[in-house]
Amino acid sequence: MLLVDYSVGFGGAIKSLGLVSHAMAGVSPRVLTCQEPSEIQRWYAGFPVHRFRTTVNYRSLGRVRDRVPAGVLGRFAMKGIAGVDLLATGWNLLRVRALLRRYPVDVAHLNNGIAPPEALHAVHAAGVPCVVHMRGFPSPKEVRRAAQRVRKIIAISRSIAQAVAAGGFPAQDTPIVWDPVDLDLFARTATERAAVRARLGLRNADVAVGIFGRVVRWKGQLEFVRAALRVLKAGLPIRPVVVGDVSDGRADYLEEVRSLALGSPYADRFVFAGYQPEPAPYYHAMDVVVHASIEPEPFGMVVPEGMAAGKAVIGAAAGGPGEVIEPGVDGVLTPPGDVAALADAIARVAQDAAFRAALGARAHAKARARFSIAQAASQTLAVWEAALR
Numbered sequence: 001m002l003l004v005d006y007s008v009g010f011g012g013a014i015k016s017l018g019l020v021s022h023a024m025a026g027v028s029p030r031v032l033t034c035q036e037p038s039e040i041q042r043w044y045a046g047f048p049v050h051r052f053r054t055t056v057n058y059r060s061l062g063r064v065r066d067r068v069p070a071g072v073l074g075r076f077a078m079k080g081i082a083g084v085d086l087l088a089t090g091w092n093l094l095r096v097r098a099l100l101r102r103y104p105v106d107v108a109h110l111n112n113g114i115a116p117p118e119a120l121h122a123v124h125a126a127g128v129p130c131v132v133h134m135r136g137f138p139s140p141k142e143v144r145r146a147a148q149r150v151r152k153i154i155a156i157s158r159s160i161a162q163a164v165a166a167g168g169f170p171a172q173d174t175p176i177v178w179d180p181v182d183l184d185l186f187a188r189t190a191t192e193r194a195a196v197r198a199r200l201g202l203r204n205a206d207v208a209v210g211i212f213g214r215v216v217r218w219k220g221q222l223e224f225v226r227a228a229l230r231v232l233k234a235g236l237p238i239r240p241v242v243v244g245d246v247s248d249g250r251a252d253y254l255e256e257v258r259s260l261a262l263g264s265p266y267a268d269r270f271v272f273a274g275y276q277p278e279p280a281p282y283y284h285a286m287d288v289v290v291h292a293s294i295e296p297e298p299f300g301m302v303v304p305e306g307m308a309a310g311k312a313v314i315g316a317a318a319g320g321p322g323e324v325i326e327p328g329v330d331g332v333l334t335p336p337g338d339v340a341a342l343a344d345a346i347a348r349v350a351q352d353a354a355f356r357a358a359l360g361a362r363a364h365a366k367a368r369a370r371f372s373i374a375q376a377a378s379q380t381l382a383v384w385e386a387a388l389r
Helices: 012-022 039-043 058-068 072-102 119-125 140-145 158-166 181-201 221-233 250-260 280-284 301-306 320-326 338-352 355-370 373-388
Strands: 002-005 030-033 050-053 108-113 130-134 152-155 207-212 238-242 271-274 288-290 312-316 332-334
Touching: 002 012, 002 140, 012 108, 039 338, 050 288, 050 373, 058 072, 072 119, 072 332, 108 119, 108 140, 108 250, 119 130, 119 332, 130 158, 130 373, 140 158, 152 158, 152 373, 158 301, 158 320, 181 280, 181 301, 207 301, 207 338, 221 238, 221 250, 221 338, 238 250, 238 280, 280 301, 288 301, 301 312, 301 320, 301 355, 312 338, 312 355
Parallel strands: 002 030, 002 108, 030 050, 108 130, 130 152, 207 238, 207 288, 238 271, 288 312, 312 332
Antiparallel strands: none
């Protein structure tokens, strides 16, 4: 089994595949990744690892593109960047082909959609069955381009499966596998609630409302702060908490979020917890967990992780969260980007402790039933076996 992971730094893709691959008996994964050594050690420990794209990858290319000026010089610069990427693709295509000749594999699993292209082409040329884990919304053109080289596409939500179907890929070859949650870890860390709250300066009477994840514009931290300010102006004792830091986004967005919160009359109510390598205890420290993406979310790990902690979860009703949350039963849904609706939802859940507890209890039960590592591992293994057939 060859696992190709094109993500850089911490994210749901590497976490999900790491949890699943370690739970499979009788599978010997070999990993091809451009991940940083610390993340490899954390999620792929014990597996043979080969690194590629360590310098020229989507993150480094994105940072260079952000600095390109407008105008004629900018257009020439963009062509130069595209040329460098093309050279890297060709070089790594040869490297992947050599890897497959040296270490024959039964199935290749591309963990980040059809990227990178060199892995897709090399695997196809070698005649190795290929499975693609689609974690974002592909265009019909992307699906059609991959269709002749791929046996199965794993969709992480019904929304992704529908996007794949729009490209003409057979529905029977597009199983849905929910990303898993380490339920045992969430059970073990429940006792850390008081310690984490003390670390964050939260009192017992505070209703902690947390948003988790990479601080990038489409994840909605700015809308979360705006909604929290409305609730604070209404006199409710909430403590808005932002857990996360800049990842693939721009540092100026984080500064915009911080400036809005800390420049308000309620600056002392906000907590910026930064990046946490293990966020499970921080979920337990919250009373309400908010998912506020302003664009359709492919899946949204914040939602099942908040559920696993037994918290009342407020999610944006587009994409994966709308498929996971049953409104008013095990969570609350609001329209993406609607600050007023999000503020109303936070106020409603924050004021009613009994409602909050009922939502959290039912959410916890759903997480235990639907998002186990064993279940995701079994489903993924079944897809690999089907690809072999």
